[in-house]
Amino acid sequence: MRIGELAAASGTTTKTLRFYEHAGLLPPPKRTSSGYRDYTTAAVARLDFIRRSRTAGLTLAQIREVLDIRDAGREPCQHVHDLLQTHLHDLDRQIADLQELRHTVAHLHDRAATPDPTDCDATTVCRYL
Amino acid sequence: MRIGELAAASGTTTKTLRFYEHAGLLPPPKRTSSGYRDYTTAAVARLDFIRRSRTAGLTLAQIREVLDIRDAGREPCQHVHDLLQTHLHDLDRQIADLQELRHTVAHLHDRAATPDPTDCDATTVCRYL
DNA sequence: CTTGACCTTCCCCTGCACTGGAACGTCCAG
DNA sequence: CTGGACGTTCCAGTGCAGGGGAAGGTCAAG
8 A cells, every 4th residue: 555545544644644654653664666655554543543642632742652552562551541641631731721811811801891092001002911 | 221131120031032123022222332232111111011911822923913003103902902802712712622622531531441451452552542 | 658646755844932052242340 | 351241143943743845766547
């Protein structure tokens, strides 16, 4: 299977596939006599895993950790569990930060609901921020 | 006032000040005979506005818009109000997206609570993702 | 035999907001 | 007069996940 076929089968691009190979997420495939990459169907499953992981918001570095464990012949399940737990905490913190920011911005927005430009002096630029 | 003093007075760095000047956020100040930047106290107020705007999560491009309006001699208050409204909607969308992602990840995490590695085959890498 | 689709490697570019460092000039205290 | 703290310009890199495009090789169809 050539790189274009794999890209179509996995819903990505040839650029991304070469990038993943360079980033250590995809093992370098065999080459045809003319130098073309020649993938097995295992690559489709691997790319599906990568896609699922990306959907879950994992970074390529985190995904590579999991793949490295699997490629070393071990079961990555426990590591995946830990990773998801950390990720969950990260998400909670991000959400809390954004909600706090939203609160601040909503307050500023209310204050600026009936702006009185004469109240804003040029040195302060705008008092509603 | 030299660049180091302004940096100290505004709680930032000389690197950032030169970067802001280059980015069009700070007007190029006068220079001393030896070529040193020589700021007035107005720069402190302007940097305070930039700091407040950054705290509200605005990008430098958005802040520059506001500054450009003020520098053109107009009152930026209405534009600030519109900007805050757009920003509020962006934040709502970001929060909603993150909450949806959190749901997905929480579900995956629960599924992986009692991982059974024998259930994971190598081609799938890990079924808990 | 040639056209066009596909493949190869290579390096640079994107957005965001800076940060690091090199190579050099200036200023003040001791 | 020398050392150190400050200033100057300019170039490059950071993290993230690729994308753009050049210059060339390969392959099947017409």
